[in-house]
Amino acid sequence: MRALFGRVKAGHVGSLDPLASGMLPVCLGEATKIAGDILAGRKCYRFSIRLGSRTSTGDSEGDLIATAPVPALSAQRLESALAGLRGAQRQVPPMYSALKQGGTPLYRLARAGQTVERAARDILLDELQLLRQDGETLELETLCSKGTYVRVLAEDIAVALGTLGHVSALRRLYVEPFAAEPMHTLESLGDSADPGMALLAPDWPLRALPQVRLSAAAAQRLRHGQRVVGDLQGAAERVRLYAEDGSFLGIGQADGGGLIQPRRLFN
Helix, strand or coil: CCCCCCCCCEEECCCCCCCCEECCCEEEHHHHHHHHHHHCCCEEEEEEEEECEEECCCECCCCEEEECCCCCCCHHHHHHHHHCCCEEEEECCCCCCCCEECCEEHHHHHHCCCCCCCCCEEEEEEEEEEEEEECCEEEEEEEECCCCCHHHHHHHHHHHCCCCEEEEEEEEEEECCCCCCCCCCHHHHHHCCCHHHHCCCCCHHHCCCCEEECCHHHHHHHHCCCCEECCCCCCCEEEEEECCCCCEEEEEEECCCCEEEEEEECC
16 A cells, blocks of 8 residues: 555554455555544454354464364344343453564464463444354354454354354454445555545544634644634534634544644644
């Protein structure tokens, strides 16, 4: 991506497992400043679980480490297992993940045969539904909060069904707020006469934030790190800021009393 767009600063938002395909947002230039906002959004995955076996990585990329019989799976039993996992959950991240321990990614420790303690994290499964059952393989879809590991979810579903399991296929359908946006491959961008046509404006993912337009004098003070008065009433919240000509200035924090503190400004 950097090569395609002039060696600008770039960063992807949300790692994908080696097994996985699907949407991977990439921020370029000043847009890297809003990567955290995108990362906080929910993600939708479609995945398959192969029941009856567990692997070292939680997916078909790993080594087989355990097997178990698969009980008869009625529609009622399947729905009961999924219902117990919807909503707020606590999930322990897997060893094969990009999380770091003392600056070292956990997957590197796992490949070296090491296992370390990982703190459970709060996640939220807003949707979890069975799409298809084909023998001992289940195909499901979930809309989940950031920090959710589908490989762990698949293992938990298998356990709830009285067996073991691992992910055999995984695709990230979308990352909010890009659910309706088309995806582009590196190849298609490289073959395009104008790859910039695929880019979205840096304020596009922030449309859910209230908008405040500032006078020229207020915009100048904002650029110097000063608080400014904004035409905004209500509770304290993050806002997106614009100059008189409509150019995007960045993100501010409203204090609920009419003042806005700059938080993340764009050059």
